[in-house]
Amino acid sequence: MTPLREEEEHRRENRFLGHPNYVVVVAEIAVLPLAFGLVGPAILLSALNVLVLWIRARAEARALRN
Secondary structure, eight states: OOHHHHHHHHHHHTSSOSOHHHHHHHHHHHHHHHHTTOHHHHHHHHHHHHHHHHHHHHHHHHHHHO
């Protein structure tokens, strides 16, 4: 596969989620507290994690553009 073709495939795969792996990371953070019935901490930690990942994704996108 040529580099241009790979980039096109990547764009199509990530059309809706720019960083699909981050969805898994957010779920991982929620699973452990939920396994022990701790809904509040699961929500709080997941929300904080989403915030951190949002900042990180923006920084990564900016770095890739430059």
